Amino acid sequence: xxxxxxxxxxxxxxxxxxxxxxxxxxxxxxxxxxxxxxxxxxxxxxxxxxxxxxxxxxxxxxxxxxxxxxxxxxxxxxxxxxxxxxxxxxxxxxxxxxxxxxxxxxxxxxxxxxxxxxxxxxxxxxxxxxxxxxxxxxxxxxxxxxxxxxxxxxxxxxxxxxxxxxxxxxxxxxxxxxxxxxxxxxxxxxxxxxxxxxxxxxxxxxxxxxxxxxxxxxxxxxxxxxxxxxxxxxxxxxxxxxxxxxxxxxxxxxx
Numbered sequence: 047x048x049x050x051x052x053x054x055x056x057x058x059x060x061x062x063x064x065x066x067x068x069x070x071x072x073x074x075x076x077x078x079x080x081x082x083x084x085x086x087x088x089x090x091x092x093x094x095x096x097x098x099x100x101x102x103x104x105x106x107x108x109x110x111x112x113x114x115x116x117x118x119x120x121x122x123x124x125x126x127x128x129x130x131x132x133x134x135x136x137x138x139x140x141x142x143x144x145x146x147x148x149x150x151x152x153x154x155x156x157x158x159x160x161x162x163x164x165x166x167x168x169x170x171x172x173x174x175x176x177x178x179x180x181x182x183x184x185x186x187x188x189x190x191x192x193x194x195x196x197x198x199x200x201x202x203x204x205x206x207x208x209x210x211x212x213x214x215x216x217x218x219x220x221x222x223x224x225x226x227x228x229x230x231x232x233x234x235x236x237x238x239x240x241x242x243x244x245x246x247x248x249x250x251x252x253x254x255x256x257x258x259x260x261x262x263x264x265x266x267x268x269x270x271x272x273x274x275x276x277x278x279x280x281x282x283x284x285x286x287x288x289x290x291x292x293x294x295x296x297x298x299x300x301x
Contacts, residue, residue: 097155100157101154103164108149109146109149110141110161112145113144113145113165114168114172118172118173121141124161125162128191128194129162129191129192130195141161142155145161159265166268166271166272167265169268170268170275173272177220178219178278181277181278184216185281187270188273189208189212190211190266190270190273192208203257204262207266210258212270213249214245217245217249219271219275221241222242224238224241225238225239226268235260236260273286
């Protein structure tokens with residue numbers, strides 16, 4: 047987790063890694079994270095069998111790649127739900143069943159957060175194996191769906207990260223791709239995220255403080271980059287295009 051601080055008279059910000067989680071004195075007491083795994087619904091119970099461990103991020107991404115390889119739009123209904131909502135959980139359970147069949151792993155378990163992020167990364171890899179060229183003139187992307195269900199303190203902690211991702215992705219899509227190109231949880235991923243520091247600073251309002259959980263922001267970046275790439279490819283016809291919003295002119299000038 048890193049903390050971003052920006053003061054109006056400074057040209058740089060302080061980025062520090064702290065204990066895992068999103069808790070910050072700015073937001074009060076720590077809040078519990080989302081559930082780590084989803085029930086193994088639809089599978090026969092085995093009294094003497096130990097529960098399957100949650101799938102790792104690479105395993106989830108590999109399973110999502112398998113599903114999207116057969117159906118490019120397999121994750122779209124999941125992306126249309128609000129994060130951490132009952133609707134998201136329902137869609138995650140649906141695609142989890144498809145993942146199990148595709149990779150022949152009937153006991154696979156994971157969280158809705160990881161499944162959504164895995165499908166977003168898979169959608170970028172398969173749908174946009176090479177970087178998408180930004181539109182000229184620039185075409186804005188509708189903001190990502192914000193979470194509205196759950197513990198208010200947790201929502202207050204995580205909401206600013208969505209605004210940060212919405213701002214940073216069109217400015218530096220290549221750097222976002224570099225984050226996704228690194229293995230999750232590795233020093234290479236930390237280095238790729240750190241390369242976005244100048245962009246983060248530009249996106250953070252003066253005098254504000256945002257605490258970032260690198261595990262979560264990676265998934266946000268994956269979905270934001272997928273949405274941005276689709277809009278650049280499909281133009282105003284895309285359901286994710288914000289044709290009426292001000293053009294994101296910084297997207298072109300950042301390269």
